[in-house]
Amino acid sequence: MSEDLCLANARIVLTDKVVTGSITVKNGNIADIAEGDAVPDGAVNCRGDFIIPGLVELHTDNLERHIEPRPEVDWPHLSAILAHDGELASTGITTVFDALRVGSIHSGKMRYAPYARNLANDLLNARAAGHLKISHFLHLRAEICSETLLEELAEFTAEDRVGILSLMDHTPGQRQFRDLTALQTYLSKKRGFSDAAFAEHVAHLKTMQKAYGEKHQTGAVAEARRLGAVLASHDDTTAEQVAVSGSHGVGFAEFPTTREAAAACRAHGVAVMMGAPNIIRNGSHSGNVAAAELAEADLLDIVSSDYVPSALLLSAFRLADIWQSLPRAVACVTQNPAKAAGLTDRGRLEPGLRGDILRIGLAGNTPLVRGVWCCGQRVS
Structure with a gap:
């Protein structure tokens, strides 16, 4: 079983828009997506990095x-x-x-x-x-x-x-x-x-x-x-x-x-x-x-x-x-x-789907992989 994960203060890429918010994964699946730049206790402050599906x-x-x-x-x-x-x-x-x-x-x-x-x-x-x-x-x-x-x-x-x-x-x-x-x-x-x-x-x-x-x-x-x-x-x-x-x-x-x-x-x-x-x-x-x-x-x-x-x-x-x-x-x-x-x-950031998630920074226009989670478990 994977530990709970919360990535906050991130630019979350949804199917039709990009929102600033947090995404929470529990028991391997996405549990919640919330808008806003708050960083809850225990969350990872992504400092504006992108969050996209695996x-x-x-x-x-x-x-x-x-x-x-x-x-x-x-x-x-x-x-x-x-x-x-x-x-x-x-x-x-x-x-x-x-x-x-x-x-x-x-x-x-x-x-x-x-x-x-x-x-x-x-x-x-x-x-x-x-x-x-x-x-x-x-x-x-x-x-x-x-x-x-x-x-x-x-x-x-x-x-x-x-x-x-x-x-x-x-x-x-x-x-x-x-x-x-x-x-x-x-x-x-x-x-x-x-x-x-x-x-x-x-x-x-x-x-x-x-x-x-x-x-x-x-x-x-x-x-x-x-x-x-x-x-x-x-x-x-x-x-x-x-x-x-x-x-x-x-x-x-x-x-x-x-x-x-x-x-x-x-x-x-x-x-x-x-x-x-x-x-x-x-x-x-x-x-x-x-x-x-x-x-x-x-x-x-x-x-x-x-x-x-x-x-x-x-x-x-x-x-x-x-x-x-x-x-x-x-x-x-x-x-x-x-x-x-x-x-x-999988393939979308929606509650109930697999917690396959990437945290992405940018160096100019080149993406930097800053974290990879598969079913909520960090793999890179």
Whole structure:
């Protein structure tokens, strides 16, 4: 059980406004929010710092980075999980959907072995043992262009806390890597591919998509239903691709690569998620649409840290500058992702909800994490 907590004399970011006041957490849940600058006995004087909900992260590659810190370097799972968990807590993320690849390739120039089931076991065991600071769910990244997707998905059950299943097709020449030049540059730097090796790799993946693509997509949609997971699409590029995603019942689109696709998501009632690094860098590293452009066009709902955990909080303050609304920007990293994932007990500062809370100061326009509480217990 957590101790009672009261943070006072703070600027509290509610869903529609910012008020000066105090917030009290009891037994892990928010008990009261009161306006005014009074500092009750025993309360923490926040001296005007912001109080916002704990961040909700739907898609991060960070755990994979910890289990393989360099190509072909395997790291002990529990050590990697604890480092990942602590890192996220330090950046203000209190709920995470850890992205794990399902679907492996045993042939061609780039081979991937299965790992998701074993890593999920270790993550769930660490959670059950009370080793983790924040709330973890699973996000299964279903690689359509693979050889073993359906076999790997079959290893998961409804008891595995699989909250999201995303449909990913990384076949070269479309979606994220529609521009083959960008993909070739990436693989030449990361894997040392020659021109001939790259051509062989592209041809192999296109052959695999032709053999498995339709079967895997249909099977993955069915598996999401079996697992009770929210279905997401990935790297939609055209309105036609979004229409297909919509027909499958996709709840949100991860990183649409064009404004056309983002606008089509609006028409189909699909929430749009973009990457925080895209916002901070003022553009996509793959040459795709800028997240700021979508924000200015009212085509952005959710932000994900993607590959930089600390980017999530910073992106909210950058969006606040674009929209001139901190509550709207904060909702993109708290309320909106929680809603998209079907979580109704967090993402907002309201009595009765989880005491997942951040205290944030500012250094210029850069947020400073001064305290992180998960269910009222300080984790950073």
